[in-house]
Amino acid sequence: MLSLLVCLKFLCTGCGDPIEATLQCEGQGVADNDGAAVKIVCPGCRARNQVIFTPDGSIHGVMRARTYERIPEPSLN
Numbered sequence: 001m002l003s004l005l006v007c008l009k010f011l012c013t014g015c016g017d018p019i020e021a022t023l024q025c026e027g028q029g030v031a032d033n034d035g036a037a038v039k040i041v042c043p044g045c046r047a048r049n050q051v052i053f054t055p056d057g058s059i060h061g062v063m064r065a066r067t068y069e070r071i072p073e074p075s076l077n
């Protein structure tokens with residue numbers, strides 16, 4: 001079984017502090033995945049960062065993960 005340790009370094013979208021996270025990716029298909037997203041909570045400001053990365057350790061984007069927003073339901077009539 002393929003197992004990869006991926007080290008991600010990025011800046012928190014909330015406070016701008018550098019965050020380092022090590023993730024373990026397992027399973028086949030990980031290595032040729034185009035990109036996976038993971039949510040990492042900043043230990044400093046508790047902002048949730050959504051990090052898009054590939055298993056080679058490159059980061060393709062960091063964005064603020066949204067907390068669930070309620071979508072107003074359209075009325076049917």
Ligand SMILES: [Zn+2]
Nearest residue numbers: 012015042045
């Ligand atoms: Zn932060």
